Amino acid sequence: MRPAGQLDVRRHNSALLLAAVTANPGCSRAGLAAMTGLAKATVSSLVDHLVAGGLVAETGPVERTGRGRTGTGLALSATGPHGVGVAVGVDHVTACLVDPLGGVRARRVRSGDNRGRAPEQVLAVVTRVVRSLAGQGVPVGGVGVAVPGLVRGGVLLSAPNLDWSEVDIALDVGVPVTVANEANAAALAELRPDGPRDYVLVSGEVGVGAGIVRDGALLTGVHGFAGELGHLCVDPTGPRCGCGARGCLETYAGTAALPTRQAAANGDPEALSALESAGTRLGQALSGLVNLLDIPTIVLGGDHARLAPWLFGPLRAELARRVIGARWSPPTVVASTLGREAAALGVARAAVDHIRADPDSYLRGAGQAL
Amino acid sequence: MRPAGQLDVRRHNSALLLAAVTANPGCSRAGLAAMTGLAKATVSSLVDHLVAGGLVAETGPVERTGRGRTGTGLALSATGPHGVGVAVGVDHVTACLVDPLGGVRARRVRSGDNRGRAPEQVLAVVTRVVRSLAGQGVPVGGVGVAVPGLVRGGVLLSAPNLDWSEVDIALDVGVPVTVANEANAAALAELRPDGPRDYVLVSGEVGVGAGIVRDGALLTGVHGFAGELGHLCVDPTGPRCGCGARGCLETYAGTAALPTRQAAANGDPEALSALESAGTRLGQALSGLVNLLDIPTIVLGGDHARLAPWLFGPLRAELARRVIGARWSPPTVVASTLGREAAALGVARAAVDHIRADPDSYLRGAGQAL
DNA sequence: CAGTATTCGTTCAGTCGCTGAACTTAAATC
DNA sequence: GATTTAAGTTCAGCGACTGAACGAATACTG
Incomplete structure (x- = not known):
């Protein structure tokens, strides 16, 4: 204090x-x-x-x-400080510029496989994209970067899918840079003034992550590692996961275990069975989360949003069966409508949150850079 | 705001x-x-x-x-406002009076089976015990009641082990009364000025509950239902639990599944095997909790504290195997030393927290009742 | 033993931000 | 055009913190 x-x-x-x-x-x-x-x-x-x-x-x-x-x-003011958000994915760098109201004003997408590419190289792309968006003639109050991995402070400790570790995400732009986990960023994108302020976003992008939002704020955990839903164990005798353990949710409900939307829409029996299994396992894991945290709204994002129509049934059945508080307040499950842009959008908004939270300091600092 | x-x-x-x-x-x-x-x-x-x-x-x-x-x-001041805490258990009512420093100044225990007894009857006992402790000549700033069940506001919604539901815990004493779940209360008892401020207390008392403390504050969830660790699913094909679902942690690590300390100390093979299983399952469930919340300290309380020497091994092994952040900050597991008094102690301290948090309002109100 | 240095705690004028009331401005109604 | 109603501004006043000055208490020094 x-x-x-x-x-x-x-x-x-x-x-x-x-x-x-x-x-x-x-x-x-x-x-x-x-x-x-x-x-x-x-x-x-x-x-x-x-x-x-x-x-x-x-x-x-x-x-x-x-x-x-x-x-x-x-x-x-429409000419107030804007936020720039960049999401670094395995095969793309997606960025957007959001106005003070949270609306997207400009977009950039750079496709290309980042897997195994040198971090410096990719960060140079990120910096260029940020500069490009910042040159739109509007003031920029902050930049956010979303990465698929464990983040502590401004450092990406480990991103298995990019094959990066210990990368310091420091961009040479004149404004504060915030770094966030992709699932957490996507979760923040769901936070709207008139929407719920307590929910879990399940982000199915290669792995399975979760962003837990309580009273409008992200639960980050002590080191910022919170939300690793993908490695919740749903069957101790299950298949071995990339992390070394057995029966992680990711092996049932990760992108690798999911069919395409097309296959599901065609009624392919193998696809439907995989979705049934993924939905049930998701429900099992999320029941645990809801029982532990009493956060009664679940938002499916990423791949799970696209496949939501097939996941809802088994997922909700499992929640109804396993959530202890369901009798007094049954959990609700919805699908995100934000699509691929979610992470960049969320981190762009979060990048200017410090101004919203303390406009007086911002004004005193007179720090309208860029 | x-x-x-x-x-x-x-x-x-x-x-x-x-x-x-x-x-x-x-x-x-x-x-x-x-x-x-x-x-x-x-x-x-x-x-x-x-x-x-x-x-x-x-x-x-x-x-x-x-x-x-x-x-x-x-x-x-040693003559400042004291807190009174009462824990209602299935076979006892335990109470204590704590001084402003958090030390226990007086105790009361009323043994007797509360299972199925009328709530009014038990609450009358609680009121008498509170009055008795309040009559010690020191000012009382608040009363706390810990109950084994789901609590919302001041109402005990459901306590399966007492066979109570929808009981309004309103005591006729002249000071604020706070009602808390037993596991949450026990968790607060572990919160000491010089100790960790982020941990999970696992409370093995009939069921398996958890109290999650983040930055010195309890995570209560939206409705106050948080911490229901006992019904985390650790094996979807496991035995049926009292809640109706299959494979809940409680069926492996609840009191009913645990041997006595004596049997364990004697090296009874059945007891040791039960403990091995309980430790592993606890580790599996707690790995999920740590992955989700990134809270790296686990305190075993209640029955699990008494059996901790046998649980530590398998529990730690499972955590090392499954916690994603373990490489950067391995979780630590310790046993509580508070014993049976934990819940009453925790809720007694919590009952006067409003004074600590805002002494000025307390002084202006001049509300030193009792 | 007197003098000096040092630290504790209090007093007091000064500043800053919020408040309520009075006042000015502006629009609708009679 | 007068009246009524509401928006926005001005201003004296109050409460809380601050920094400097002051008085009080103690230890060190010669």
Whole structure:
């Protein structure tokens, strides 16, 4: 804990107002005062700062019924700090630029097999793509990089699918760079202002990862390794997994064990049987997760989203059978609609979260680089 | 989020100082200023309030080497608010009174089979025990009740081992009552100022529960159901469990599946084989937990603590085999030394946590009841 | 033993941020 | 055009922290 002073009060209230503006675009200063409980004078003072710093913009007079002076509409500034997100996959580098509202403003995709390629080489591509997106004429407040492996601090400790280890993801761009695991990044992409704030995203991309979101924040674990769902044991006598152990979920529900969507749609019996098995095993593993964490919403992403229609049945059956709290609040299972862009999108939004969380410091720092 | 004002600053800094005093008993005001970063004037003002409110006491001049005026030692007041904790078990009601430092000052145990007994009857016993402990002449700041079942809010939704359901744990005592799951309560008892702040307590009492502590706080889940380790599936073709599913950890590592300590010490082959199996299955389930949450310390409690010498081997072997992050930070497994009192102790300490977390509000409320 | 150096704790003016009330501005209604 | 209602601004006041100055207490020094 740090000592607190009046500056912290201002920080807190600035963030509070920015969040209120985000949630209620077009509202007036008076409306904000009513919503937040702050005095009108305080709102005026803080909003003026946010407007001066380019985070909030006045959108013109607000529509009202009845008499009285019309308020000035406020909304997130479209020219505020944008986020750049880059996802490094085994066969692609996908990037996007998101505006302050979280919408995608530009995209870049560089195809090519990164497996075994030198990290420096790939990071040079990443840097070029970031620079290209940052040159769009909008301010960039942060850059995020999603990688398929174990991340600690800004270092990718191990990425079996890329055959990388101990790679320091340090880009030479003038803004903060955040590094995240791919599943965690994809999980953050599902976090929407009006959506659930507690869920697990299951990300089927080569391995099986999970991003666990509790009250809008990622559960990262002590070292940042959390979410390794793929190596939950679902059958101690099962087949040997790449990790050395037996019966990991990945051997049943990883990409290698899944059929194509085409084969499933054709009703291929082998495909359907594989999906039945994958769904059941996923359900078994996720029941364990739900029993442990009491997080009642499951979002299927990646390959599992594409195959969701065939996975839902066995998955839900297994959840109903095994989740202890199901009687009081049955878990819900849905499929992500974000597609391949999820990881880049999530990490792009996360890259500017520090500004959302503490706009006052950002404004004081005046650190609009790039 | 709420709007913040100067009051919140004071709240925060009061809590900061109380925490510093707790961690450094006997320190002076000047020392606190150096530790916390607050100005001496602020420390004086806040400490005076804490002393006036009975939370902190001056312990006399502090020993110092070198010249200069000697400071006045400060420490948690031994006459500050105490906590009362009661654990309701299947065959006992165990209670204790803890002082502000967390030490046990008095105990009560009422033996007797609560299984199937009317909840009102048992709660009457609980109330009597609480009143008895509260009548010790020390102020009581909160009461906690630990129960073996699913808890939401102050309601025990379901306790299969007691055959209770939907019981509102509302005691007529003049202080706040907190209700917690037994495993969670036992987990909180392991939380010590100088100990780890991230761990999982596995509580083997009839069922198998877990209390997950992350950064000193319990992970309760969305509804408060988190920690149901006992029904993690460790073998989909295993024996049927009381919950209806197959292969739950509880059927391998629950009390019913464990031998007595005596049998194990005697080297009984059947007992040893049961322990080998229980240890392996525990390791399998806990590997999943560690992979999911990246919480690298496991504390065995209850029956598992008593049988720990026989469980450690297979448990650690399984963890080494299955935990993905083990290469960078191998999990550690230890046994709890708290014994049967753990749940009552943990919930007693938790019952006064609201005062620790916000002493200023407590003092303003002047709510020293009982 | 007196003087000095050093540290503890308090006092006080100063600053900063929030507040409530008064005031100004602006739009709708009569 | 007057009136009513609401938005936004101005301003004195308050509470909390700060830094410097001060008084108090102790140990060292000659």
